[in-house]
Amino acid sequence: MIDWLTVHGALHPFYDGVLQGAGVTLYVTVIAFGIGLVLALALLVLRAVAGTPARWLVAIYVSAIRGTPLLIQLLIAYYVIPSLLDVTISPTTAGILALSLNTAAYGSEIMRAALSTIPPGQAGAAKALGMRPWHVWMQILLPQMLHRSIPPLTNEFTVLLKASSLLSIIAVNDLATVARNATLQSDLPLQVFAATAAVYFAMLLCASSLSRGIERRFARMLPYVH
Amino acid sequence: MSIDLDIVREALPALWQGLKVTAQVSGIGIPSGIALGVAAAYSADSHNRALRAAALGYVELVRNIPFLILVYLSFFGLPKLGLQASAFYIAVGTTAFYTGGYFCEILRSAFRSVPAGQLRAAKALGMRGWQVQRFVVVPQIFGFLIPPTVSLAIMMFKDSAVFSVMSLPELTYQSNLKTADTFAYLEVLGTTALIYWGSSVLMEALGHAMEVRVRRWSHR
Numbered sequence: 001m002i003d004w005l006t007v008h009g010a011l012h013p014f015y016d017g018v019l020q021g022a023g024v025t026l027y028v029t030v031i032a033f034g035i036g037l038v039l040a041l042a043l044l045v046l047r048a049v050a051g052t053p054a055r056w057l058v059a060i061y062v063s064a065i066r067g068t069p070l071l072i073q074l075l076i077a078y079y080v081i082p083s084l085l086d087v088t089i090s091p092t093t094a095g096i097l098a099l100s101l102n103t104a105a106y107g108s109e110i111m112r113a114a115l116s117t118i119p120p121g122q123a124g125a126a127k128a129l130g131m132r133p134w135h136v137w138m139q140i141l142l143p144q145m146l147h148r149s150i151p152p153l154t155n156e157f158t159v160l161l162k163a164s165s166l167l168s169i170i171a172v173n174d175l176a177t178v179a180r181n182a183t184l185q186s187d188l189p190l191q192v193f194a195a196t197a198a199v200y201f202a203m204l205l206c207a208s209s210l211s212r213g214i215e216r217r218f219a220r221m222l223p224y225v226h
Numbered sequence: 227m228s229i230d231l232d233i234v235r236e237a238l239p240a241l242w243q244g245l246k247v248t249a250q251v252s253g254i255g256i257p258s259g260i261a262l263g264v265a266a267a268y269s270a271d272s273h274n275r276a277l278r279a280a281a282l283g284y285v286e287l288v289r290n291i292p293f294l295i296l297v298y299l300s301f302f303g304l305p306k307l308g309l310q311a312s313a314f315y316i317a318v319g320t321t322a323f324y325t326g327g328y329f330c331e332i333l334r335s336a337f338r339s340v341p342a343g344q345l346r347a348a349k350a351l352g353m354r355g356w357q358v359q360r361f362v363v364v365p366q367i368f369g370f371l372i373p374p375t376v377s378l379a380i381m382m383f384k385d386s387a388v389f390s391v392m393s394l395p396e397l398t399y400q401s402n403l404k405t406a407d408t409f410a411y412l413e414v415l416g417t418t419a420l421i422y423w424g425s426s427v428l429m430e431a432l433g434h435a436m437e438v439r440v441r442r443w444s445h446r
Contacts, residue, residue, distance in 0.1 A: 063423070063427065064419075064423055066426070067380075067384075067422060067423035067424075067425075067426035067427055067430075068384065068419045068422045068423050068426070069384040069385065069386075069387035069388075069398065069422055070384070070387075071387040071388060071390070071398060072387060072398065072401075072415065072418060072419050072422060073419075075402075075405075075411075075415055076411075076415050076416075076419065079405070079411040079415065080411045080412050080415055080416070083411060083412070084412065158290075162290075162291075162292040162293070163292070165292035165293075165294040165295060166294055166388070168294070169391065176292070176294055176295060176298075179295070179298070180298070183298075183302060188306075189298070189299070189302030189303045189306060190299070190302075190303040190306050190307065193295055193298050193299040193302065193303055194299065194303075196295055197291045197295050197296070197299065200290065200291055200292055200295060201287075201290045201291060204289075204290040205290065
């Protein structure tokens, strides 16, 4: 029989840290997602307009990121990259670096798939109407591409939020680290990790309902896009 | 900074041992998870309300809890419930549990790709439930299933790196031991990354070959 009052008392280290831990988790995820999306867009455009060698480099980068575990990428960002560049970086910086480089690869694949669903005739027609390449991208291709990639990109955000728990392995003070430390102090792994799972669950539910709102708003902003 | 190939050569046997453990966990865990996912998908579409709720709850749980937390929960939590198991079996079990939730979703969307009119036509021809599945649904959804299933298998193969936190001697754990030994982060982590990358590319190629084979007779 579990004595709930004792359990409640023993869980204090968890209660004390949970808000701050969830904040760190949310913070690194949002920052990394933002940087990652900008990089993804850059990769996409590079792939579309650059010459063959650059296209190959982008393809190899995407394949390497998608073919290796995020944990290995984190360890490389934390141990290898600083020693190569001869700098020291904090675990949080290394974590954000790895998460954004990861998002860049997955995000550019999502955007590429979305771009490929736009009929090629549209770009041709825009060109025939005398539009410059810059305007073709800004007014024809990118708005439709963004609209079509919103559902998979918001899904990518929830994937990233879950994956950010791995940052605890390089000692970032996120929610998973708070849980780990609270387990060591209370010796109640079942209760602590179940509570942690519940916090992640709640955050992810919020994220997915928020993303449905964003999808609706975008649908209103671009009524001519189908 | 130069690359010391001697360190790579020295690390390879240990990494190879690690890859074998990784392959065993994935090789047992992922197919078990697919079986679990099949059961969950048929439960989710069944007429029994309790079964349906259990299957949908299971999928939501898997989709909304980080894999690392699930690994911690089973590795540190299960012994407290009186369930003693080795790290290897816990790794196989969590792989299967996680794979099952995702495969359930893949299978359910594949079911929906079969036009409802075909199911009604099969019923009107007097086919039984299992006959509809065997002769109408299953032959058609294979081509649909392969690409997402291969992605899922690669995802779970890569996620097995997380088992290094419970000292399972898989590839990432062996790599961590070697880096702690030699401090040759670039050489050891680079080799490990290449091994994972090569394996993923190989799995992708196999999946593609399978897809080509299955779609050979498809008219669509």
